[in-house]
Amino acid sequence: MIYTVTLNPCLDRYIDVETLDTDDVNRAVHEARFAGGKGINVSRVIHELGGDTVALGFSGGFSGYELEGRLVNSGITSGFTTIAGDTRTNINIRDLRNGETTRVNAIGPTIQEAELGAFAHAFRRLAPAPAYVVLSGSVPPGVTHGIYAQLARWAQDQGAKVVLDTDGEPLRLGLAARPYMVKPNIHELSRLLDEDLHQAPPQVVASRARALVSAGVSIVVVSLGGSGALAVTDTGAWLAVAPPVPVHVTVGAGDSLVGAFINALSRGQSVAEALRDGVAAGAASVQTSGTELAHRPEVDRLRPLVQIVPLSL
Numbered sequence: 226m227i228y229t230v231t232l233n234p235c236l237d238r239y240i241d242v243e244t245l246d247t248d249d250v251n252r253a254v255h256e257a258r259f260a261g262g263k264g265i266n267v268s269r270v271i272h273e274l275g276g277d278t279v280a281l282g283f284s285g286g287f288s289g290y291e292l293e294g295r296l297v298n299s300g301i302t303s304g305f306t307t308i309a310g311d312t313r314t315n316i317n318i319r320d321l322r323n324g325e326t327t328r329v330n331a332i333g334p335t336i337q338e339a340e341l342g343a344f345a346h347a348f349r350r351l352a353p354a355p356a357y358v359v360l361s362g363s364v365p366p367g368v369t370h371g372i373y374a375q376l377a378r379w380a381q382d383q384g385a386k387v388v389l390d391t392d393g394e395p396l397r398l399g400l401a402a403r404p405y406m407v408k409p410n411i412h413e414l415s416r417l418l419d420e421d422l423h424q425a426p427p428q429v430v431a432s433r434a435r436a437l438v439s440a441g442v443s444i445v446v447v448s449l450g451g452s453g454a455l456a457v458t459d460t461g462a463w464l465a466v467a468p469p470v471p472v473h474v475t476v477g478a479g480d481s482l483v484g485a486f487i488n489a490l491s492r493g494q495s496v497a498e499a500l501r502d503g504v505a506a507g508a509a510s511v512q513t514s515g516t517e518l519a520h521r522p523e524v525d526r527l528r529p530l531v532q533i534v535p536l537s538l
């Protein structure tokens with residue numbers, strides 16, 4: 226089973242207006258609400274691609290009920306720990322005249338110690354046993370930045386391979402647990418290594434990513450936005466060039482990559498083939514609106530169009 230963890234999930238609320246006038250009344254012409262958060266996105270993509278996944282995390286209040294209900298409607302199994310606070314709602318207002326989206330992201334409820342304890346109790350006894358555990362996204366108020374290192378160790382105790390996709394201190398501290406895979410984008414990798422790699426050629430990015438492999442990570446995937454992604458292991462490095470696609474919304478592209486990559490690995494595919502799937506899913510995802518991620522037919526269409534280039538290190 227592939228478990229995902231979203232410690233700070235959200236209800237994503239999308240509102241379209243003809244034109245957004247600040248300090249005035251605006252009329253909504255279309256509204257939609259979705260269960261959001263990075264781990265949940267990963268589960269949605271794995272489910273779309275036919276894999277088995279359970280989404281874990283915290284949910285609370287009426288918005289928490291709605292979050293879980295929306296997951297049920299999408300056919301995604303979840304096991305959320307109930308909290309006293311309200312699951313946050315993020316608001317995205319799209320101005321149809323100029324296509325610009327204004328986002329307001331809430332901080333999220335503070336997790337109480339007892340709530341974290343209840344989560345840990347369940348997390349240390351996952352059934353069915355976890356083959357992969359994906360830890361993604363930001364850490365909510367009330368939880369220490371070392372949480373991912375702790376969760377990674379508990380997952381590893383159960384035989385799971387851990388995938389860590391986060392930023393800053395939670396990523397830095399999480400590496401101490403030697404996760405099986407990390408998936409920084411180029412901004413996150415630059416911050417982590419304290420080196421500006423934005424203009425660096427793939428070969429150089431791969432050689433820097435190699436340092437994380439030396440530190441005990443089996444697979445380092447660095448996503449490069451429209452340029453695709455590269456993967457580094459102790460036996461090789463590969464660049465996957467993303468096919469050109471019309472770009473609509475890039476939010477969630479990284480989550481689509483992670484979901485498709487792990488889904489492929491869990492089916493016994495090689496790292497290079499999993500990278501191909503991941504990049505195809507990322508490119509499929511940027512074409513959909515903010516409320517949707519990769520669709521399977523588009524992933525299938527793009528897969529053969531992703532070019533895999535071995536890199537020598």
Ligand SMILES: Nc1ncnc2c1ncn2[C@@H]1O[C@H](COP(=O)(O)OP(=O)(O)OP(=O)(O)O)[C@@H](O)[C@H]1O
Pocket residue numbers: 409410411448449450451452453454467468469470472475476477478479480481482503504505506507508511
């Ligand atoms: N403009 C684009 N054109 C084609 N594919 C893209 C584009 N942007 C992203 N992708 C695909 O999505 C993958 C992940 O993108 P990106 O590097 O932006 O991840 P990210 O920054 O972690 O995203 P997020 O965390 O918002 O989900 C890329 O490796 C690529 O396959």
Ligand SMILES: [Mg+2]
Pocket residue numbers: 390410479480
């Ligand atoms: Mg990301």
